Every structure is written in structure tokens, then in C-alpha cells.
Amino acid sequence: MGVAAAFRNNLLTKSAARVRLDRNGKVTVETDMTDIGTGSYTIIAQTAAEMMGVALQDVVVHLGDSSFPVSAGSGGQWGGNNSTAGVYAACVKLREAVAQKLGFNSADAQFSDGKVRSGNRDVPLAQAAADGELVAEDAIEYGDLGKTYQQSTFGAHFVEVGVHAATGETRMRRMLAVCACGRILNPKTARSQVIGAMTMGAGAALMEELVVDKRGGFFVNHDLASYEVPVHADIPHQEVIFLDEADPVSSPMKAKGVAELGICGVAAAVANAIYHATGIRVRDYPITLDKLLTRLPNVA
């Protein structure tokens, strides 16, 4: 068994979006945000559905086009929180436009079940767009909260390995990540990101190395046959626990970065587990079997 701390900053960057409401009550979100396999489409749709009080199926999301408002983009675990906060900002504006159109005080209007309510009056949301589409655009822009607070995410990684007594080959048996990273917008896609990150961490610990040809000056193993990366099937059990929290200084979403927290510290936990199993402390990643082989203790 091995354990290590996980720590990664939560980065706040401006992010914009445009939201449309059509006469059928469908909400369309447009932002140049990208979905690199992380689930951006889904959490953006969830955000718009929550804000406008419609079902998820009534939201259409268009991403990745420079003709759309400029978002935070994807990287450095800043995409999810910032891009949804940008959609939140645009939805706040659209709610105001809807309230005004329907004659509600926007501060009192409640949006749910495809309707707008205030007091004992309710009107279908779609009616606000009866005369034509309503469009709102806005951005989340951050003040000093990124400076007055240390914006970070925290966690711990736990790893169990088996090390082959004769060959020194390390096999991952179990991994667990415990993450404190604000409100989890979608536990399913967040978990997928973290277990993917944990798998990458296992790669860094055990396999991944571009070998330098020091005469020719290039990386020798430049394909996936010789630069090996692990996959989920290499790790029988992966578990993620998200601590139940919401962080109000991060954004209106009260969410934070998730994905990279899942990788920070994994390789350290693996190295610690190998040490625990064998008594061999390797400080030179990746911990390939050749670094263990000659030092393995005698096992009868």
C-alpha cells in the first residue's frame, strides 16, 4: 500500500457564453468551450437546464467554434468550473430578458418545470419567445477572489500494488482517490475524469518514458508500441470519493477544477506502495522492473 497527497490549484479565468430561447421553449447554448472527452457538453447542458428550469433534453449545446463567445477553454483543470460559470452568467441575463418579456420582476421569478412563476401566476417559459427568439450573452469575470483566497483542490491517493518476487514486475491492484474539489457538477463524468487521471498517474509511475538518443537528439520510442501507456483494464479496481462540499469563493457554480487533482500524487503513491512491498526505494521514474530486479529481497 502507498499513499500520497494530491494538490492542484483551481484557476479562475474569464469565460463567455450565449444562450438562446426559442418559441418551443428550447434553450441553445453557444460558447467556444471545448469538450476534450471530459464531459463539457453535459455539464454545460445541466447548467443551462438548471438555470432556465427546463429538462436536460430541452437544451442544445454547441461548442468549439470561434464564431461563438470566447470561453475559458480546456486545460489546467480550469474548463469545467469557468465554462459553466460563463453559461450561468449568460443564463442570468436570459432570465432577466424572459422576466421582462413576461412582466415578472426578475428578482422574484422562479424558473422550473418549463414555467416561470411569481406569486400565484405562472407562464410557460416558451411564451417569452413567442414573438421571436430571445438571446443573451455574458461572461463570468473574476475579481480578486483568486488573490484574496488560495484557490486550490486537495486530495489523497491510495494505491495497492503487487510486485513479482522473481521478475520485479509491478501490477496495480487497487487505487482510491479522495478528492476535495468543490461541488461536483456531474459525479459520473467527474469520476471518469479522475479515474482516467489516476490511470495516467500509474503510467507515469511505471511505464512512460521517452528515451533520448543522445547522439541523434530525438525520442527513440515514438509510437504506442514502444511508448507504453496503461489503460483501465490494467487496474482492476479504481474508486473515487468526492467529499461533499461547495466552494462559494470559486464561482457561482461553487465548483472547482477536478481532473488534474486525480493525477497529482498518484505516482508518489505507487512508489510508496512498491517500497512498502519490497523495501526498495526507487527515486527515478518510471519504476520499471530493471530498477527493482537486482535489489529484490530473497524470498523463499
Place this chain on the structure above:
Amino acid sequence: MKFDTPAAQNPIDQLKVVGRATDRIDGKFKTTGTARYAYEWHEVAPDAAYGYIVGAGIAKGRIRAMDLGAARAAPGVITIVTYENAGDLGKSQSNIARLLGGPDIEHYEQAVALVVAETFETARAAARLIRIDYDRAPGRFDLAAQMNSAPPVGGGSGEGSGSPPIDRVGDFEAAFASAPVTLDETYSTANESHSMMEPHASLAMWQRDKLTVWTSSQMIAWAVRDLSATLKIPKENVRVLSPYIGGGFGAKLWIRSDAVLAAIGSRLAGRPVKVALTRPQVPNNTVHRPATIQRVRIGADHDGTITAIAHESLSGNLPDGKPETATDQTKLLYAGANRLISMRLATLDLPEGNAMRPRGRRRGWRFSRWPWTRWRKSSAWTRSPSGSPMTHRSIRRNRSARSRSAGSRSAFAPAPSASAGTGATHSPQPRARDRGWWAWESPRRFATTC
């Protein structure tokens, strides 16, 4: 909307949709093959030609001559892009090496030509007919060899961890020298490749002076900015689309040769051109996470309280490149009244080093075992069952190994019979720290195991 005070109650807090474990709404497109990736916009450009990138065969030097004759004469070849006909190109601030090399070569596999042909196969076949003569220049490829000459550099990653070249708080050396328990170890991490599933790919199309690029980019606005700067055309004339991306992990934060060469190839060919890097081109043509050599020194009291901490990291990059910011987390997370944080940057002529799956942070925490796991290991964990049917060793057997390693090399191996709270029996080893904090023993040491 300005967000400058902590969020109050708002509609998101209802959590009717947000916070629910929802399937990906794009999942059905991906699983049915109907999500369009950069290389797959067939109906947008049914007449697209195919570009194949030729990479430099040397790491550093200059092209003396290029013989394109046989390639040009090959069937199906439409045009060949090189530095001689690519026009006046700029370089965006995001790129260290130029995305089209020649005549000067900055790294191995740097793009030096794009063969545009009717099919991928004809483009690839013609690319192999190009003959290039180089004047090879000596390059620097060995990080460890530059350990003692690489200058300290400041910076960080703009996350509150930026620092001067050598960042000191208190008197690290004095506190470390007087600490009852110390660690002084060197760690190394390898060069790594992002290895995302989808290699870099782009389809470029011009309509008069307006360029549209379908590509695989994590950052759309940066792609527009950098294509504009590289091609020297107004940003308003560039449109970038990237609705689906098959992973990036940092490798697609900034445009790469596929996007630029597809655009130039399309301009010269007079029709849409698409370019994908083949997998073997990716590690050397694009970017990677640079290797590091890191020295960590920690001085602590017997109760584990850190009184002195030093973290120095060496990495390398092309001229004008940045260091791998491996020391950030030490600065942000670890206590210790007396501190020394430093990054050194060697000039290397390897391919460009850049951001990858948190820059500098992926392995920074292996010493976070200290001291927590040590105490635990020698108490509760030793009583846990071990020795599985396969090969997991029992702790009892380990003890002899640990004793050996403690005696031979490590200032940090736990004492065999240490129990919780009394295990701080390790004395500082009279090693490199007495000879200046970058005067390590031997660079060779890092070429093999510790």
C-alpha cells in the same frame, strides 16, 4: 457578470439537474461514430486533398539542399510546401520552435515540407521521395550533463507560485544543518508524451482571404490568435472549429504543424487540404513533458515538523523555452520556516517541451510520504495481512531488505523495528549538501537507478 464576492444562494443550488450523475449527452454520437473529429469533415470538403508532413532528419543544423523533383513528378502530387514557397510566416508567442522549419532546423522531426496529393497514400509515398541534404550542427541532448551549468530561472505558472530564480525564506542551510532528522535525496522524472487517442489533425479551407480550420484544439481563441500570428492574417479572417477532441492533455493547447501546414497547403493547392500527424510523428514533431532532475532536502524535528525545506529542479528546453514547473507545489503546500525553491533551465536541442497533464505536478509529491507513511508503515501497516498468493512480500521479509538499504545508501529507510513516534533514528548523511546545493555527486547517477 463580475464575480468578486463569494456566491450567495442561487438557482444552481436547487441541484435538480446539476450535481446529478448524468450520462454524456454526446455519448451516443461518439459510440455510433457520428461525432465528427478534425479529420472527418468529409461532407464539408469532399474535394479535400491530403497533406503528409515531412520531418527533419536531424536535430539541429541547416538544410543545404532539398531535392523535390521526384516527389513533384509522382502521380497525384498537387503541391509541396517548404520554407521556400510558404510565404512570410510569423511565430506566435505560444510556440517555441517554428511550426515549419528550414533552412534552419531546431529539432528532430520539425516539419520541413508538406506533400499535398490526391490521396493520403500518394502523399505519403511522394514524401519518401524527397531528398534533403543537411549541414548537421552539434546539439545538446543530455539533461544531466548540464546539471551544473544550467542557470536558475524564475517564473512559475501564473498560479500564485511564481518566484525569483532562487527563492529563499529564512536561512535554509542553517536550519537544515541543525535539524535532528533530515532527508536529502534526488529524484528524476522522464520525458513523457501526451499520447492522447486522436493525433493532431486539421482540415483547412480558404474562401478568398478567409480561412476556416477544423482542427483538434483545446483552446479555440488561442488557435485563432496563433494562426493569425503565424500566417500574418487578421484574426477576423480566421475561423476555427473543434467540436470534438480525442484528448489533448496539453498537447493541443496551442496550434501545431498540422494546422499551419494545412492552411498553407490549401492556399497553394487552391482547394481544401487536410493533414493528420501519424502516431510516430507526434512525440518528436510536437511537444512533450520535459524530464526533470529534482533535489529535495527536508529538515525536521523528531515529531515530523518541517523546519527547513529545499526543492530544486532542473529541466531543459529549446532556447527561449520555459522550465517544467516542478517546484510549484512545494511552495504552495508545504510548511517550513526556512525555505529554498529554485528551478534551473538547461538549453536542450530536443523537441519542444511544454504543458502536459498538470505541468510539473504529476509526480511532485512522492516525498509526501514523509513523514506520515514512515510512522504508519512501522506500526499498523506491518500488521496487515500481506504475502498474497501471487508475489506480495510479507513485511517480515522486507525488513531485512530495508535494513540493508538503510545501511547502504538511504538516509530515509525506516529502521527495521521502529514503532510509531520513535522511528526518527536517521542521521543526515554527509553528502552533496555540504558541497553547495547544486553540486551533486555525479550526473551519471541519474542515467541509471538510484
